[in-house]
Amino acid sequence: MSAISVNGRTYEINAAPDTPLLWVLRDELGLTGTKFGCGVAQCGVCTVHVDGIAVRSCQIPVGTVGQRVITTIEGIGETSAGARIQKAWLDLEVVQCGYCQPGQIMSAAALLTANPDPDDGAIDAAMSGNLCRCGTYVRIRQGIKHAARS
Amino acid sequence: MPRDPEVLEPGTLSRRAVLRGGAAVLGGLFIGIELPAGRARADELQAAGAALNAFVHIPVQGRVSLIMPAVEMGQGVYTSQAMCMAEELDVGLDQIEAIHAPADREHYGHPIFYVQATGGSTTTMAWTEPLRKAGATARAMLVAAAAAEWNVPASDLVTTRGVITHPGSGRSLRYGDVTDRAAQMVPPADVPLKSPEQFQLIGTRARRIDTPDKVVGKTVYGIDVRLPGMKFAALTASPVLGGKVSHVDEAPALAMPGVRQVVVLEDIVAVVADNTWIAEQGLRALDITWSPGANATLDQAQLWADTEKASTGPGVTVRKEGDATGKFTAGTPIEATYELPFLAHTSLETQNCTVHVHDGVCEIWVGTQVPGYAQAGAAQVLGLPPEKVTVHNHLIGGGFGGRLEAAPIVTATRIAQKVAGPVKVIWSREQDIRQDMFRPLYHNRLKARVENGRVTAWHHRVTGPSILARWLPPAFKDGIDSDAIDGAAEPPYALGDMLVEYVRHENGVPFSFWRGVGPNSTVFSVESFLDLIAHRTAADPVALRRVLLGKNPRARAVLDAAAAKAGWGTPLAASPFGARRGRGVALMHAFGSLLACVAEVAVTDGGDVRVNRVVVATDVGRVINPDTVVAQVQGGVVFGIATVLHNRITFAGGRVEQTNFNDYRLLRINEMPTIEVELLASTEKSGGIGEPGTVVVQPAVANAVFAATGVQLTRMPLDASLIARSV
Numbered sequence: 001m002s003a004i005s006v007n008g009r010t011y012e013i014n015a016a017p018d019t020p021l022l023w024v025l026r027d028e029l030g031l032t033g034t035k036f037g038c039g040v041a042q043c044g045v046c047t048v049h050v051d052g053i054a055v056r057s058c059q060i061p062v063g064t065v066g067q068r069v070i071t072t073i074e075g076i077g078e079t080s081a082g083a084r085i086q087k088a089w090l091d092l093e094v095v096q097c098g099y100c101q102p103g104q105i106m107s108a109a110a111l112l113t114a115n116p117d118p119d120d121g122a123i124d125a126a127m128s129g130n131l132c133r134c135g136t137y138v139r140i141r142q143g144i145k146h147a148a149r150s
Numbered sequence: 151m152p153r154d155p156e157v158l159e160p161g162t163l164s165r166r167a168v169l170r171g172g173a174a175v176l177g178g179l180f181i182g183i184e185l186p187a188g189r190a191r192a193d194e195l196q197a198a199g200a201a202l203n204a205f206v207h208i209p210v211q212g213r214v215s216l217i218m219p220a221v222e223m224g225q226g227v228y229t230s231q232a233m234c235m236a237e238e239l240d241v242g243l244d245q246i247e248a249i250h251a252p253a254d255r256e257h258y259g260h261p262i263f264y265v266q267a268t269g270g271s272t273t274t275m276a277w278t279e280p281l282r283k284a285g286a287t288a289r290a291m292l293v294a295a296a297a298a299e300w301n302v303p304a305s306d307l308v309t310t311r312g313v314i315t316h317p318g319s320g321r322s323l324r325y326g327d328v329t330d331r332a333a334q335m336v337p338p339a340d341v342p343l344k345s346p347e348q349f350q351l352i353g354t355r356a357r358r359i360d361t362p363d364k365v366v367g368k369t370v371y372g373i374d375v376r377l378p379g380m381k382f383a384a385l386t387a388s389p390v391l392g393g394k395v396s397h398v399d400e401a402p403a404l405a406m407p408g409v410r411q412v413v414v415l416e417d418i419v420a421v422v423a424d425n426t427w428i429a430e431q432g433l434r435a436l437d438i439t440w441s442p443g444a445n446a447t448l449d450q451a452q453l454w455a456d457t458e459k460a461s462t463g464p465g466v467t468v469r470k471e472g473d474a475t476g477k478f479t480a481g482t483p484i485e486a487t488y489e490l491p492f493l494a495h496t497s498l499e500t501q502n503c504t505v506h507v508h509d510g511v512c513e514i515w516v517g518t519q520v521p522g523y524a525q526a527g528a529a530q531v532l533g534l535p536p537e538k539v540t541v542h543n544h545l546i547g548g549g550f551g552g553r554l555e556a557a558p559i560v561t562a563t564r565i566a567q568k569v570a571g572p573v574k575v576i577w578s579r580e581q582d583i584r585q586d587m588f589r590p591l592y593h594n595r596l597k598a599r600v601e602n603g604r605v606t607a608w609h610h611r612v613t614g615p616s617i618l619a620r621w622l623p624p625a626f627k628d629g630i631d632s633d634a635i636d637g638a639a640e641p642p643y644a645l646g647d648m649l650v651e652y653v654r655h656e657n658g659v660p661f662s663f664w665r666g667v668g669p670n671s672t673v674f675s676v677e678s679f680l681d682l683i684a685h686r687t688a689a690d691p692v693a694l695r696r697v698l699l700g701k702n703p704r705a706r707a708v709l710d711a712a713a714a715k716a717g718w719g720t721p722l723a724a725s726p727f728g729a730r731r732g733r734g735v736a737l738m739h740a741f742g743s744l745l746a747c748v749a750e751v752a753v754t755d756g757g758d759v760r761v762n763r764v765v766v767a768t769d770v771g772r773v774i775n776p777d778t779v780v781a782q783v784q785g786g787v788v789f790g791i792a793t794v795l796h797n798r799i800t801f802a803g804g805r806v807e808q809t810n811f812n813d814y815r816l817l818r819i820n821e822m823p824t825i826e827v828e829l830l831a832s833t834e835k836s837g838g839i840g841e842p843g844t845v846v847v848q849p850a851v852a853n854a855v856f857a858a859t860g861v862q863l864t865r866m867p868l869d870a871s872l873i874a875r876s877v
Binding site for chain 1: 223224225226357358360361362364365366367368369370371373374376382407408424425426427428430496497498499500545546547548549550576578579777781784785786787788789810811812816817818819820822824825
């Protein structure tokens with residue numbers, strides 16, 4: 001039994017230490033906003049923040065998290081960058097099927113926190129690890145710029 | 151593929167109003183249905199109140215429930231269907247709740263396919279009128295009930311945002327106040343619909359109703375379902391297509407903490423555990439011996455060669471006008487073949503299905519485009535009557551045709567049958583690709599005679615399997631798969647004497663629908679071939695198409711709009727991505743819509759292609775939600791660029807060679823072109839928009855590469871080695 005901090009709340013967990021954070025969030029804690037897409041850090045739909053840094057939760061053994069602060073799509077709206085990204089996503093109707101969007105929003109929120117006015121190159125660098133099969137990239141780019149101005 | 155037990159046999163179709171769809175609707179059939187007027191059978195209607203028909207439920211208190219016959223998988227139809235109903239019902243989109251229709255073909259069967267399905271870009275074409283009628287009928291019943299209550303003529307009453315007002319007396323009431331009375335009335339027939347000038351919602355950029363939950367992680371997709379006592383299963387099929395389990399030692403998995411059970415089926419091994427990760431680890435611990443079977447020698451080169459050979463064999467005539475064959479003998483025709491590979495769907499939500507078999511019933515939680523086939527498939531596995539199987543449908547994390555089959559649901563049910571309690575079966579990405587039913591391998595053989603800048607004879611021979619023969623048998627008529635030849639049979643151009651043929655060729659690889667369906671192969675081939683003709687006759691590709699569109703002003707307007715917006719004929723800007731640059735054009739008329747596309751590419755010395763800019767002009771007829779049309783074109787273009795640049799599924803030794811996104815590449819944001827979309831105003835009948843962007847961009851990109859390099863590639867995807875400088 002160990003504990004992790006997610007979205008400001010402490011959870012006791014039973015999972016073995018080598019269990020990827022993704023499956024602890026989804027299967028044990030019921031925080032299903034974080035998605036599974038590839039299992040090998042190729043698609044980014046499992047992106048969460050660990051101490052504010054965007055990481056692929058399918059690659060983070062839960063035993064390595066320790067006291068660090070985890071934020072997921074369910075909690076990112078409590079941050080300024082997260083709230084602005086979510087609003088921009090609605091204002092510009094970025095979303096189609098929506099399955100990749102929790103990961104997109106987590107990557108975009110981390111970008112906006114680190115870089116309040118990202119240009120196209122910065123957006124490419126921060127977002128190219130997040131796949132979208134519906135092809136919403138035009139609006140993701142617009143959405144980040146829109147959020148930066150808000 | 152399990153058959154819907156109630157699916158109509160071919161002979162019974164004729165008793166219905168079967169019309170030949172001129173605009174190449176998938177399946178080419180239009181079957182009229184009566185608007186269901188019975189009480190709603192939709193699940194989850196908790197509130198007290200009345201169902202005024204199968205689509206509209208008015209509670210005494212609270213939000214109006216609208217039941218969605220077509221499923222939402224990102225294409226925006228929950229919003230557009232709600233707009234159609236809300237428009238006529240006179241309620242706001244903020245006042246409604248969208249409910250998934252249950253498996254129930256009688257009430258929610260597709261007006262074109264008859265089976266319950268969402269696909270082929272048909273939702274707007276098929277459902278706009280029935281849903282408007284459902285909204286208008288419900289409104290008329292509510293107004294009649296209010297009129298009876300107040301003893302005034304119904305024609306004196308006005309409705310807005312769910313409130314009925316009698317201006318003469320100033321009285322008003324809410325729909326919920328009269329819903330029980332209205333439900334006792336006989337639904338009126340032929341309620342008039344609003345004229346377009348009266349629309350308040352249709353045609354506006356209404357906000358999507360599904361997105362607020364999606365941006366905060368609240369949406370529950372099938373993969374997110376959680377049930378008390380639920381276990382998690384990982385599964386594998388044979389690496390060789392169609393192989394069977396020969397031997398498996400269950401002990402290594404069962405020794406792992408958290409592993410509960412190993413399920414061994416004829417063709418599948420699954421591990422059931424306390425979470426998905428443990429299930430996956432348990433599966434990896436197993437040493438499974440497979441019996442590969444007949445496909446052990448299946449090889450990609452042989453698959454291409456077999457299809458090529460079939461393309462010269464016997465076929466059936468789809469269309470014959472004049473004597474194309476005779477005209478070819480009299481002159482020197484231009485000839486080419488175009489080959490399209492197997493493709494995987496790779497929705498980001500992998501295949502998954504949660505099943506609970508208990509007490510003589512079966513419950514299924516899944517996101518599916520075919521709830522009826524899902525129900526029938528599970529019922530067949532379990533030997534239960536279909537009504538004992540409940541399908542709880544969900545929003546879908548990407549469809550693209552990959553959820554038009556019951557196969558994954560059947561597999562999950564076969565596993566769940568052996569498990570006590572509910573079990574969520576999740577396909578890993580590798581298994582999602584390996585077990586996919588692929589976009590078929592297609593071969594297109596084209597021949598044309600050109601005289602004085604005009605095409606005077608045209609022969610198009612499409613070779614590929616028939617999806618419809620299995621999926622919708624009544625639509626497979628006279629040996630013709632109307633999907634496979636869609637886009638070939640009725641191209642928008644005047645092409646002289648016409649001969650169009652279809653060769654049904656199947657090769658043992660599972661196949662199904664894929665975004666863009668038949669026109670992905672036919673339109674790619676026609677548009678590529680037109681550029682070859684332009685090249686051989688020293689004509690400009692746009693000018694040639696304009697000549698051939700002389701009798702088709704609607705198509706010509708779309709082509710002209712795209713060409714003008716793209717600056718066709720003007721010099722291309724330098725590109726940092728490559729010195730060789732080119733512009734390509736393509737036109738598509740399918741799914742009831744017309745799209746033209748101009749793509750600009752740069753090609754590196756090594757043969758890598760970068761798409762820099764894409765311009766699309768559309769005439770999709772009357773538009774429900776213009777922003778959704780733009781979004782679908784943008785997304786379809788991205789989907790199509792990945793297809794033409796990167797995507798193929800290949801076989802070696804009977805094994806699918808691709809495993810995950812490292813070798814089945816999707817487009818990433820850093821590879822994006824700018825995309826400009828122009829919607830031409832149109833009062834024509836509404837067409838579909840889910841597929842067309844994907845279809846039209848692929849030949850536009852290929853033609854741009856042809857323009858940039860002087861080499862026309864004819865087997866997709868584009869092969870860098872064939873357009874590298876050294877070649």
